[in-house]
Amino acid sequence: MEETEKYLTALLKGDSTVVLDIYQKFFYKVESFILDNHGKKEDVQDVFHDALMYLLLKHREKPLKINSFEAYFFTICKNIWRRTLKNNKTRVMNDGDLALVDNETNLSHFILEQKRWEFYQEKFQMLSGNCKEVLGNYFNGMSYEEILEDLTYSSINTVRQRVFKCKAKIIQLIKEDLRYHKLKL
Amino acid sequence: MNSEFEHMREEEIMRFVRGEMGPEELNAFEEQIKSDSLLKEEVALQRSVYNSLNENEWDTSEMSTTEEIEELKNVLNEPGLKRASETIKQVGNTYASMDTSELKTSKKTYKWLAMAATLLLLLTIPFLLKNQDKDFYTTYEDWNALPSFVEKGSSQNSLALAEELYKKDKFEETIAHLKENIDAESTLYPASLIYLGAAYFKSQNSAKALAVFDQLVDTKTLYSSYGYWYKLLIYLQKNDQTNAQKMLDVILTSPDNYNFKKAEEINASF
Numbered sequence: 001m002e003e004t005e006k007y008l009t010a011l012l013k014g015d016s017t018v019v020l021d022i023y024q025k026f027f028y029k030v031e032s033f034i035l036d037n038h039g040k041k042e043d044v045q046d047v048f049h050d051a052l053m054y055l056l057l058k059h060r061e062k063p064l065k066i067n068s069f070e071a072y073f074f075t076i077c078k079n080i081w082r083r084t085l086k087n088n089k090t091r092v093m094n095d096g097d098l099a100l101v102d103n104e105t106n107l108s109h110f111i112l113e114q115k116r117w118e119f120y121q122e123k124f125q126m127l128s129g130n131c132k133e134v135l136g137n138y139f140n141g142m143s144y145e146e147i148l149e150d151l152t153y154s155s156i157n158t159v160r161q162r163v164f165k166c167k168a169k170i171i172q173l174i175k176e177d178l179r180y181h182k183l184k185l
Numbered sequence: 186m187n188s189e190f191e192h193m194r195e196e197e198i199m200r201f202v203r204g205e206m207g208p209e210e211l212n213a214f215e216e217q218i219k220s221d222s223l224l225k226e227e228v229a230l231q232r233s234v235y236n237s238l239n240e241n242e243w244d245t246s247e248m249s250t251t252e253e254i255e256e257l258k259n260v261l262n263e264p265g266l267k268r269a270s271e272t273i274k275q276v277g278n279t280y281a282s283m284d285t286s287e288l289k290t291s292k293k294t295y296k297w298l299a300m301a302a303t304l305l306l307l308l309t310i311p312f313l314l315k316n317q318d319k320d321f322y323t324t325y326e327d328w329n330a331l332p333s334f335v336e337k338g339s340s341q342n343s344l345a346l347a348e349e350l351y352k353k354d355k356f357e358e359t360i361a362h363l364k365e366n367i368d369a370e371s372t373l374y375p376a377s378l379i380y381l382g383a384a385y386f387k388s389q390n391s392a393k394a395l396a397v398f399d400q401l402v403d404t405k406t407l408y409s410s411y412g413y414w415y416k417l418l419i420y421l422q423k424n425d426q427t428n429a430q431k432m433l434d435v436i437l438t439s440p441d442n443y444n445f446k447k448a449e450e451i452n453a454s455f
Contacts, residue, residue: 012265014272014405016435023280045277052273056266057257082243090245102421108257113244120237137236141203171230183233 008059011052022052026070030077031161047084050107051076054114079117083110116120116183123173131166138163194339202232268405279438321451322421332411336377344373347380359384375401377409382415390418410442417448430455 010018030051031044054076058064066072124132137147144159153159172182200206201214218225229246236244260266334344343366350359363381368374382397394415401412417432433455436448 011269011273013403014268015273016276016438017401017431019272019276020280020431020434020438023276027280032294045274045281049270049273049277053261053266053270056269057260060266065419079243082240083245086243086245104258107252107261108254109245112253116233116244117237119233124238139235160251164192167195167199167231167238170234174230174234183230 004064004066004072007069008055008064008174011056012060023048026073029074031075031170033074033078034081038085039081043081043084046079046103047080050080050110051107053107054080057156076114083113106139119177119179120170120174123170123177126173127166127170130162132167134159134162135166135170138167190395198228198231199235201228210245255411275438279434283434321455322418325451326418326422327449328387328418330380331383332376334373340362342373343367344377344380347377351380351384354387356384356387375404375406375411378404379408379411379415385417386419391423395419410436410439413442414444414448417451421451 007022034044051073066152142158147159148156223294233244233246236242250418308430333348335348347359350362363377367377378397378401381395385397386394398412402409413432413436417429420429433448433452434444436445
């Protein structure tokens with residue numbers, strides 16, 4: 001908590017010494033992740049910058065209460081990179097026909113998407129351990145057959161029932177929350 | 186029956202979301218979505234959840250109005266956040282230009298070797314390092330040549346008197362005079378802080394000197410970077426290598442910073 005406070009205050013004050021500290025501590029890990037996931041060196045700085053800006057903005061709205069600055073910051077970086085890859089894929093599918101947007105617009109969209117992601121994550125964490133396991137596999141593209149093997153259920157039908165119930169549960173939790181109505185999906 | 190229908194509908198939605206439908210089924214389902222607003226809403230939510238919780242995807246469904254985006258862009262353009270953004274970029278460029286290849290190699294392959302070397306250094310040559318720091322300090326300290334900010338004909342102002350006292354090695358009097366007359370609204374405020382910090386240092390009060398130079402950095406004026414330089418001198422004098430290196434790194438973020446060249450020289454052999 002103290003570390004988070006120190007970093008965020010320093011960022012708001014424009015304290016270069018502490019910002020350099022952040023680079024020295026965390027850049028290497030973020031860089032390794034991006035380079036291992038189809039990225040280039042020049043992508044890393046943009047991701048790092050946007051992740052820090054997201055943290056700042058969130059902290060300004062409401063002081064952040066997180067246990068590990070490193071873990072939270074790395075998650076933000078990973079999500080920014082997931083978004084970049086998704087946009088690149090969409091661009092390829094549209095034969096490059098995707099309007100290029102300026103950095104601030106891009107970051108603004110990410111900020112709203114990340115907030116939505118955190119909302120879903122919060123609901124996902126409210127599920128039972130078994131539901132998290134089943135849905136985690138299902139959402140990451142596993143077929144019913146693969147889940148059957150992986151989690152040793154008795155039949156495909158049981159897996160199907162389980163996925164159905166767990167998915168219904170998370171959708172119900174989301175819909176019951178007032179924040180759902182602000183999503184404007 | 187109802188539950189069975191629900192089940193089938195769920196299966197359909199998920200096959201649609203996961204891109205598992207054949208062309209015919211897909212066309213038919215898209216037609217249904219167009220004419221059924223409840224189904225449309227359900228599909229949008231399930232797609233959003235699926236893409237969010239799938240680690241190889243990301244949910245980019247449009248959910249925001251232009252106003253919300255514009256509002257966020259305005260916030261990002263506020264001076265405080267704009268300044269933070271610039272600092273992050275500037276420090277990022279400096280970090281990128283630093284030679285970290287050795288560090289990375291040691292992290293990957295020679296971690297044990299680096300640890301052993303560090304231990305050896307700690308055990309055997311601290312005195313050498315101390316002497317080296319002292320040399321840097323002796324070579325570069327410039328407390329007797331602080332920049333003068335007093336223009337000719339303005340010898341009556343408060344800073345002029347402080348400079349005069351300081352030059353005569355009357356450090357306690359410099360401090361007393363400046364404490365009484367310092368004005369945070371004055372354009373000479375940063376210059377006054379330079380003399381106040383230096384006078385504290387010369388009076389053997391490094392802690393207060395460092396605090397004053399921090400204030401100088403916080404003024405966010407052209408003279409802010411003087412604060413880094415004088416803090417560097419203090420850390421060198423105290424043999425505090427870690428903080429001295431931090432100051433060097435900050436000064437080297439921009440050639441516009443005070444004594445950038447000297448910092449480069451020190452950094453080259455630090």
